[in-house]
Amino acid sequence: MASARGRRRGRRSWKETFDVKGFATEVAKGLHQRLGLDYIGLTVEELAEILEPMIGELVEARATKPKAEVIVAKLERGKQLLLKAIAAHLLSRDELTPEQVEFIVANAEELAGRAAPKLYRQAEKHGLDHVVDALRYLWERYGNPLPVKCPRCGFSSLTPDLECIICGARVSEEELKQSIGFREMLLEYARTADKGILREILAAGFIILNGELKPPSLRPAGGYSIAIYLSRSEKEEIRRLLSEAKPPA
Numbered sequence: 540m541a542s543a544r545g546r547r548r549g550r551r552s553w554k555e556t557f558d559v560k561g562f563a564t565e566v567a568k569g570l571h572q573r574l575g576l577d578y579i580g581l582t583v584e585e586l587a588e589i590l591e592p593m594i595g596e597l598v599e600a601r602a603t604k605p606k607a608e609v610i611v612a613k614l615e616r617g618k619q620l621l622l623k624a625i626a627a628h629l630l631s632r633d634e635l636t637p638e639q640v641e642f643i644v645a646n647a648e649e650l651a652g653r654a655a656p657k658l659y660r661q662a663e664k665h666g667l668d669h670v671v672d673a674l675r676y677l678w679e680r681y682g683n684p685l686p687v688k689c690p691r692c693g694f695s696s697l698t699p700d701l702e703c704i705i706c707g708a709r710v711s712e713e714e715l716k717q718s719i720g721f722r723e724m725l726l727e728y729a730r731t732a733d734k735g736i737l738r739e740i741l742a743a744g745f746i747i748l749n750g751e752l753k754p755p756s757l758r759p760a761g762g763y764s765i766a767i768y769l770s771r772s773e774k775e776e777i778r779r780l781l782s783e784a785k786p787p788a
């Protein structure tokens with residue numbers, strides 16, 4: 540009993556005086572070189588800052604005072620976690636180098652997916668087409684994909700106001716219609732739709748798009764939907780279909 544308490548007290552004493560910050564700097568020097576982090580413009584001081592909370596946890600869990608090499612080895616074994624933390628740190632910068640953009644996308648997919656609007660602008664600026672392709676996928680998987688694709692950047696990112704939350708484009712209704720092949724989509728829908736629904740669409744003058752076409756009466760109360768107004772010729776097509784319709788045999 541007494542000896543256990545003694546050990547605990549001893550343990551507490553080195554932890555109380557342990558200089559996590561200084562130790563993190565020492566570990567950072569070794570790791571910075573081993574991981575070759577110069578190319579992403581990360582300084583040893585920044586790495587030390589990133590490492591500090593991680594090292595704090597590692598030290599807290601230890602019974603004996605650690606050596607820097609031991610902690611470096613441990614952090615290297617959990618390298619993915621460390622690279623993710625570095626990516627998160629880089630992401631807080633306003634402007635990124637091509638290498639930094641690539642590093643974030645390669646090492647922190649989930650984070651990159653959520654930060655796709657910012658990373659897209661940086662990737663475009665540097666002409667990183669392969670990164671844009673990767674981001675498009677990560678946005679679908681981890682971001683906030685919307686039901687309609689932007690005609691300009693191809694991300695699922697067009698708001699009901701026809702603004703793109705990825706590339707910032709403001710799209711005209713005509714451009715949207717072109718990009719989704721609206722005319723064909725409308726005709727295909729109209730061929731199978733109930734005649735009452737077609738009359739409703741004609742009377743309203745618009746149709747709802749949220750992944751698929753719907754009549755105005757089925758517009759979702761909350762959430763996402765785009766109202767697409769029909770051109771004169773599109774209305775004509777629907778009228779033609781209505782007049783052609785034969786009564787059921």
Ligand SMILES: [Zn+2]
Pocket residue numbers: 689690691692693694696703704705706707708
């Ligand atoms: Zn866009």
